[in-house]
Amino acid sequence: MSGSLTAKALAPVIAEAPALVHEALQTLYDPREDPLDLDAVAVAARGVGRTTAAMLAMILNEDGLSEAFVAFLAAHARPLDRPAFAATVARLKAESDAALGGLVGISFDEEKLAAFALRSQSFRCRIRVNGKVTGSGALVSPRLVLTAEHVIATANGMVPKLEVEGPDDRRYPATVALAVPPHESEVTGGLPPAEAAAAHSDVALLRLDVPLGRRYAQVDLPPAPVPCAGKSAFVLVHFPGGKASGISFGEVDRSAAGALRQAHTAKAANGSSGGPGFDAEFRFLGLHQGRLGKVKRIVPFEQFCANADFRARIEGDRQMRYLWSLDGSPEGHLVIGRQTFFDALATIAAGEAPALRGIWVRRKSIAESAGLAFSHDLLSAFLDASAHRIVRLPTAIEVGDVVARLHAEVFAAPPPGAAPGVRLDETTRVAHDEDRARTLADAIQAQAVAEGRTIWIFVENPPAGLLQDAQVQFEHLVAELLVRPSVRLVLAGFETCVLAETVYETVGEARTGTLPGLLAEYIGEFTEADVRMTAAEMARAMGYDWGAAVLARIVRLALAGLPAQGGYYPVTHLGSVADRLRAEARREEGGG
Amino acid sequence: MKRAAGDLDALVAAARSFAAVQDSFAPEAALAAAMGPRAGQEPVVAARVLSALRQDCTVEAGKTERWLMRPAARRKILAGDVSVGEAETPVANALAGRGAFALEELDRMLAGETAPEELEAAAVALDRAGPSAPGFDRLDRLRGALNTRRAQARTDAHLAGGFFGREAELARLAEWIAAPQSGPPMRTIHVSGLPGIGKSFLLERVVQMTRLSLDPILVTLDFDRAGLNVLEAHGFFEEISRQLGDAVPDASAQLRALRLKSAERRAAETGTTARYSVPRDLLDAMAGAVKGTGRHVLVVLDTLEVLRSRGETQVMTLFDRMDSLAEYGVAPLAIISAGRGDALDPVPERVEDRIRLEGIEDSAARLLLSARGVPERLWPRILPLARGNPLLLTLAAKAFEDTAYDAGDIPAGASEETIGGYLYRAILSRVPERLRRIANEGLILRAIDAEALTGAVAPALGLTLTAEEARSALTELATHHWLVESDGAGKVRHRQDVRRAFLPLLYDGTTETRRAAEAINLRAAEWYGMRDPASALYHRLQATRFGHPMPGVPAELAREITGPILDELPAPARDAVLQAQGRRSGFARAGAPEDVPKDVGLGELPLPAPPGETTDVQVVGDGAGAPLADTEGRAKRAQPDERAVRDLELMLEKGDLREAGHVFSAGFGGALEAASPGALVALCYLWLAGRWAAAFDLFRGLPRSAIERALEESPHLRGRVLLEMQAEAAFGKLLTMLADVRIFDLARRSHDASQRTGMVGGALDFAFLAASQTDAVLPRRLELARSLLASAYGATDGAGDADYALGAARSLRQDFGLFHEPLEGGGPDERRPAVQAGMLQALNPYGAPLHAMVSGAPEGRIAAFLEGLRPRLPEAAALFTPDLRGTETLPDRLRAGPPDVVAALTAMGLCADWSSAHVIGRSLADLRLIATSAERWRRTVAGMWSYGAGCPEGWTGQPSEDRMSAARLDRLVIAPDPVAAARRQLAFWQGASDRAAGRFARWVAAARARGDARIGRPGEALTALLGVGAPGVVAVPLAVLTAHGVFLQAKGRGPDGGAAN
Structure with a gap:
């Protein structure tokens, strides 16, 4: 379906949800290396008398990203073609009623069904072994795809070429992160012996290089299996015959708690294996295993949810505490020496340090500006846009009214006038500015609450300082924003200013602190430990089997010959260290 | 997905170059500049070029969209080779140094009476153009001139x-x-x-x-x-x-x-x-x-x-x-x-x-009345009544609007408050009956809208008010400009000056008004509930006036109660809010009598010192030199004011030791229950303020579980302080504690959480490194300690590690203009361990408690000693650190009295030396304790592990002398007259009291007893003297004297006559 996007389909979404389109483009394109921007597309389109939608459709089709774009929108509950989607939902509803209405008296809530149908399009995957579709799967974390083990098994035991065809219909190379085979007796429709069941749950986790789960959607595995309660509705997400026919409905027999396999009646075919099954509330129940005769069955979640390795791998992949690469792959921009930054972000995002209201990135050598603007890229790459909005506030001598500028950046409108009693002719300049800052901070807080997101203000360092009035305004703004619960600040530079009464030196300090403050991050050098951190995170995320000794060797090689003072390396060498780490990753992937 | 398109990169570069020399620009212009007619032929490429450019720009949305390059991106591009070309923009002109940006033009602008707008335009363009612009070095001056002109213009306009x-x-x-x-x-x-x-x-x-x-x-x-x-x-x-x-x-x-x-x-x-x-x-x-x-x-x-x-x-x-x-x-x-x-x-x-x-000038009052449109005929009646008080002017003007108003019932000589009350009531009496109580009792709310009126005020006052009536009442109320201000969105607020003057009348008035005030606050607290939690809290706090319990004050809500609203609260409620905000309460403020428990002395706090030794610092303002613990004092334990405890803790968390000292001396007047929160916070203060004797005394009274509890409850302050004290008091015991994985983890968290509180690179840090844990579980910030120890034991594989500490020492010395002559200039070889050890002494962390001790209320003798030492610092350098340069001007660089001298001595590397020498023979308990720690650290960093058996991994062998002392000894030995030189060193610190000489003699005697006959050589004597605990600064000269057969005795006791004097 490559090249299928049309201007007609795109136009409504551009008009109604430009921010979502912007976010999609940011996600699908690399904002540093290969950006595509909606504003820019609009200008270029105007220049040739076309619509933005037409131009964008053309580019997405040309770049082969139309499916990815559609999947992204679907993951964000925005079907591209609303009428067509409405028809699909109506069909699904009819199918489900037909399959289940008479059987167990279930009738799906149309709205929930529509939402699930959209989401399922964004987490479902095809599994290909040596190029052929052998089963279905689902994204369950940024890089892990859940499927049945027998889907990836090869008859001769040869190491297969594994690929996952993602929600965007693109093929991604995959490696096996976990594989628990079925029992041999299952080939003939039998059950594994009870004592061997745990070791034969027919489940596999495949690891991708690219964090597709972050880009699109993931199945949220429940913390504990849904309790068994007799016969109930069953929804299977799969690719029967390798085709994207979507969702099937049926009944699953969950009468016996602890049953090793459970029978279901949803339509399935070759290629359905490994597809995730859900109940009427769309809670995960288990994986479709296969069919023997007329009996189709699932491996219930109970059979593998307690597998410690399984849990640990998913948990490990979900918990991103350090962004080692801007795009999550070894080929992306590798991030070295920013552990404090990510520690702080992760801590804030997890709500673990209420007093920590942001980060103050300071340079050890103020003549250098490397790393300041990059902090914005890191922030964008790390934070989930659905829960965080980032506003970038430029500062320079030209920004004489910082309050007005920030207001414009947040609200795309000029600020209201000062309140009575604190107008410029009624009080001191300082008191006037303080009131304006307070009013704006209140407005931003209210906006954050209204959006249901934390608003992050990223403030760029003024290359040659600020004017005095702007400086005073800025001090007030920081003081006010620091105490707004839904606002966070990242200051890049400003080393000669006193901007926060409380500046924490470590995340630990901030965790126990009670006074709202910023965490100081000093940039300009990196250490061996920083390189080890990036390499270790890369290995963890990519599933490289780099033990301590290998890691130590790789780090040593990455730093070989580089000059250090007191164990600190100048940032000018980051590029070559990244190249060396990347080369190791390629070698690991077998490409280098 | 990066396209292999060198062509695209070139186009993007061209677009960026164009944008970099523009002010704001139309993106189409950037396309035209970068692509020419190709932009129309290849729209997709154009979109990609602009997309790349967009990353570096902000967008000004208006009638037509304009883009503006971000400052950092512009600087980066202009730092490269950018051709200004035909562009005639200010940035281009600034880059080319032409037109208004020619140097002579800029100088003319700076010298003349240039309009601020012109200055700003030039400054903005130069800021954008960056250092490549010929006139960039004028930017600071332009900005300064602009700031000055603007400030002046504002004053003039005002x-x-x-x-x-x-x-x-x-x-x-x-x-x-x-x-x-x-x-x-x-x-x-x-x-x-x-x-x-x-x-x-x-x-x-x-x-x-x-x-x-x-x-x-x-x-x-x-x-x-x-x-x-x-x-x-x-x-x-x-x-x-x-x-x-x-x-x-x-x-x-x-x-x-x-x-x-x-x-x-x-x-x-x-x-x-x-x-x-x-x-x-x-x-x-x-x-x-x-x-x-x-x-x-x-x-x-x-x-x-x-x-x-x-x-x-x-x-x-x-x-x-x-x-x-x-x-x-x-x-x-x-x-x-x-x-x-x-x-x-x-x-x-x-x-x-x-x-x-007291009031505004008569002329200003007339202007104000004129501005408010008050008829001139009323002025003679208003002005004498108002006495320049702006609020009274407003009220009087309003009152006299009713020509029938007679101010004659205001008593002669009434205070401004009384006059205000009369006027207020007079005006209020003219407000329609149905509005009057709303106008008056409505003051209790921070702001009034129709819902609050019907939901909170009316029920409390027993009024029945429909929504429509409430809206109409508010509309009418909003016309009373003397009383309220309207936000135009259905809310009115009483004028701030009116609130300040008349809100207290409601709370302090008749029983009836008080009852109404109580009812409204209770009702409002309930009504606001989840609607506006900060307002609900405000009313609950006001209700405490009537005996209702003090509510919990969450920090997030407390932050919304500031300024005049905070001032309205009764004092205890205000204190609760302030402390929840992390601010000082009203405790121990000048003019506010405090209930300080003064009936008992803090007799238990000072260290039970060696006989004859007293603490050198007062523990309480009035308890100086108080006798040691007595049974009566113990019986009368008093808990300090809770506000004082929290204030003290807050000030310590903020690092404000001075304010902490004020709170401590005002609020901690009684003997403290060991391990009570008050005692622990007091202990933290004493420790951080360098009052170690009293701190250790409290420390010894703590139960075993105290450290663990402090680590859990207050890792950033109490936990850290107790860990540091444990490290100083019983290093080995701390190592034993750290062997417990749980304690180790708590201690590590505490260390990570207390970077601003703790000493960097002190005994505690060494303990972590000695605890034989892997790097992965150690605290994050141990780089200085690690580097110090790397130098101390001469690690070879991580030889670079010592550089970190050396760099820190160098830059610290630089602050005082101190440096070592470089090797090529004949200076010492900094690779030599002994030289490094000397340099690293600048980082002695015990300089901080010494500084705090001297900054607080220093014992007079110490202050006098340090003052006297200031002009002699070059001499100290010549005697003890002869390779150090820059000391000649040091006395002139020190401005802030004894604390500055302490800082300078630390930078010179003499922290352990001065403190341990000066305390000899003197009863200075705090100084003795800190000096002991400083000396132990000095020896360790100089290669002689001095914290007991548990050396860090990698420390091989145990030298019997430290490198620094050994090097000093070498210098003394080759001096033309070693004995005279040694005597000069001993005498320098004026530690030469009789008791000092006696102490020297006792050390020598002990060394003799320990070293048998083997102290005939200076090196052996040094080893023996260090071994018996003589600090290096005296052990070195004593070793020389001993080896030369010069016997030391107390003055007047022996033939040698106490050479130290």
């Missing part, structure tokens, strides 16, 4: 309406400014008065006058500014330097460069040493800048009540900073100030004169 009256006050201020001070103690003429009375206006006027007559260098510090923090010496002086740079344009670039250096220096400092760092070079340069102009400096301190609200001692610190300015030579200097009420009460000696503004 005063354009005319300034009437106050001649006497103006003359007094002008006279004061015309006779600036040249040295400390700096004093001010302080203008006080109610809000809105015209304090700042008066200061502005005098500034305007003196600008024309004297043209002083103006520095304005308005403490309403969030970024002014007197505790942050670097930031505070950096701000002053910024304003000096504006006023002295020729110096602005140098001051800016030094500000950056100062900021870098600040970044390098963590832990307790950061507290006493001062930007000395910057201060020197500021002094130079002022001297070069021949002008004097006028400092205007405004809104001082805000500064005082942060702590009683903050204004003291402010004036100390002013003293520093003068001491460094930023003089002559005049200070004028303004603030509400009693802002300067804590520093009466700094107030030369007070100007109290």
